[in-house]
Amino acid sequence: MATSGLAALVAGPEAREAITRVAFAEAGNQGDSGLAAVVYTILNRVQDGRWGATVEAVINARGQFEPVMRAGGDWRRLPASTVAQRARIETILNLSLEGRLPDLTNGARFFQNPQIVADRASRGEVSEGLVNFGNTGPSAVIGAHSFYVEARSAGGRGTRAPAPTSTPRGSPAAAAWQSAGGAIFVGDNRAVGPEVPPSSASPNGAGQGSLRATPVTDPGRAIFVVGPGLAAGSDQ
Structure with a gap:
């Protein structure tokens, strides 16, 4: 992917924010593997070209991503990403583009x-x-x-x-x-599963503060492992 020209298409902040918002809207409770899979699906569609020539065109393509459709067809209407969410998707994207994270x-x-x-x-x-x-x-x-x-x-x-x-x-x-x-x-x-109690809100608002520890079945499969049976959360 690094040599395909795709890196240039996902280099901008708008493209990366679009990927982050959609990935978490679609697979926010599926762990890093689930997020990476959605990211790769988007990247594969951009490379394919049938849904548009840019990340934003692919994500806003009519009737394709239901969270976008429910938001009126524009990814910008999805909830803004947090610092932790952006860090997770940035890591996935960078490893993918460097050829260090295989397409799951x-x-x-x-x-x-x-x-x-x-x-x-x-x-x-x-x-x-x-x-x-x-x-x-x-x-x-x-x-x-x-x-x-x-x-x-x-x-x-x-x-x-x-x-x-x-x-x-x-x-x-x-x-x-x-x-x-x-x-x-x-x-x-x-997936339907037990809700994880939210941590206390940060005084600086969404996107600030430290990463929340979230219980996971297999923390070894998470990118950000913070302790035994714990991985970094997604909402702080």
Whole structure:
């Protein structure tokens, strides 16, 4: 990636802030591996070129990242990143661009939480064909998320984006999302788990203060390990 010209596209502060906001909106509770996987999916899409020639174009592409769609189609409307969040994504980006962090997704350009998509399909909110993108084999499974190099429609053909196969019976927002060609991240795909009690607020506001220690199953897989069974948190 360092020699592909991609480094120049993600060098600016706007591009990096966009990646940070989306990565945490999509996988903020999936640990560093989950964050890195989302970052790589974005980078792979930028390299691919089908969703735009810049980071911001890729992230704002219509109907692709649901947090962006819910924010009106502009990543700038997502919550601003904190100092700790930026540090984590900067580390992931820099290691990736230097060739020191392998692509955990094996080249993925799509991802979803299959369980949440299946639940939505069972309620008639989305097409059954969106579950695993028409039974597409994942290139990686990281936490609650499955990643895919390409997505297929229910008919099994390779597609640039998952095509809608029926009119959703859910909310107008769901209809707008599906009519746009489907999202790579269907629904609120964060894994359901115990909430970690928030630390005391910093007197200087969001983005200030020290990193919060968060219990993790495998701290050895985290980039910032702060103690036995602990990794750096995401909200301070």
